[in-house]
Amino acid sequence: MSTVPTEVSPADAVIIPHYNDLPRLERCLHALRENDLGDTEIVVVDNNSPVSLDGIRRAFPEIRFLVEPQKGAAHARNRGVAETTAPRLFFIDADCVPAPDWLTVGRQIADQADLIGGRVDVFDETPSPRSGAEAFEAVFAFNFRRYIEVQGCSGAGNLLTRRDVFDKIGGFINGVSEDREWTMRAVARGYSLVYRDEFCVSHPSRQDWSALKAKWRRTTQEGYQLNGTDAPARLRWALRALAMPASAVVHTPKVISSNKLTSGGEVLRAVSTLFRLRCQRMVWMLRQASGGNI
Template identity: 65%
Template sequence: MGDFGIQEAIPEIAIIIPHYNDVVRLERCLFALIENDLSDCEVLVVDNGSPQPLTETQAKFPSIRFVIETEKGAAAARNRGVQETRAPRLMFIDADCLPASDWVTVGRKVSDRADLIGGRVEVFDETPPPRSGAEAFEAVFAFDFRHYIEVQGFSGTGNLITRRDVFEDVGPFRGGVSEDRDWSFRATAKGYRLIYEDALRVGHPSRQDWLALRGKWRRIMQEMFGQTGGSLNVRIKWALKGLAMPLSILVHLPKVLTSPKLSGSGDRLRAGGTLVRLRLLRMIWMLRQAIGLEI
């Protein structure tokens, strides 16, 4: 008798990890991930055509599948990950993130509570003390997923659970915009429910210096402005919002001064200085965008 009619079981969860040329952090992510209970999971790393080969990494993690997506951008990599997997549950994490040892277990427990579930992202430093201004700033302000979800209405894709049927209905991530914001807004516009789950935890390294932090925010501002449509009315509102940036310093400075995530006056001084510097730079960028100039 042959094996006709016998079908391979479909896993419960697909874990999708986009990656580009960051092997050290990718391996750190995968070592943490295999400490999780990965029973009934398929794990897929989608490499975005890194110049640094992943041959050695693949050998270290024989149970994890690797594919290459030549179209650039994390959106294309995540879309390829969905296409290449079959599980009805999708868990997204980034290659530079560090999943908690119970990340998958918690994901299983909470996955039926909503259509989209975002979790907690804890910032950690990769360099020894003292913190740089960028690291101190990120410790206070970076990756506040509760605020993103409960106030702004979107979840980042570095710690996100959804279902395959939801993804297929909403459609793929779109490149050239802030793909996590864009996809979340499209999903909730269709009536899908988004919630925050604090027990679903991953870590993310802080930006180590001003250049890295500046680069992050330049990309964010380009993506956010790109989503506005750029009409005259939008540009006027964008300029007014930019002019209000200095006032936001006064609003957020108390958070720096009272944050339990900072230790000592040095941390607070550096975080405060970076807050001022970044908000003033964002004002300049927004005014340039409003009049049609590049940033």
């Protein structure tokens, strides 16, 4: 009696949300090709970009492309989980570059915790000298170790978890800092979250003040939602706002002593950007605390 073979589910799923950034998505996918892709399904979930993905689809026939019409990385990530079957879930952003051993390392450490976040190195896409934004990001951007070990949360640009954990916790929530909120929700439910330095991706630095300001405006908006909006929460937010300039003073030695900056000019531009950004955040946060918008 003959039997019909059953399809075996892959062990790993890589989920990549994307919107309107084809050059960086292509770079991400080329880097993934350098990994060991055996027993792995890769899904790019596009948020209905205004540009055609036909060319990149043809260049990467081994990768599945989906369209999620609801805007937001949260919706895209949730769709990616729903459309895959693997028990292990690797999350990475389209503008990130995974290390050649990213998947291999992830498989080796997967049993160490329920959620694992890794290192995110910063690189410049423009030639030297660095702008103030690039110098600032070289020192401060993507400190996943601090996020995880001090704040108890992680970004989803480099995150590994299991499908059963995701199913129990539920999906990402759009409109807040969805990766921070999701990992905090998991930790609150008793799931373990650890940092592993060897689990590594890279991310480009913001090139100028406009890009850096846009990033932190979004982060401030999302942080306010997580903080809460009742009167006591707004008071706490106002006090945090007033501490912003002082925090720039506290963090200036970190800039001066950083081995990631290569000249006195970079140090000066990074310090200037640090103070400019913290003062800008103070203004935004005070507006929020008073019930206004930023």
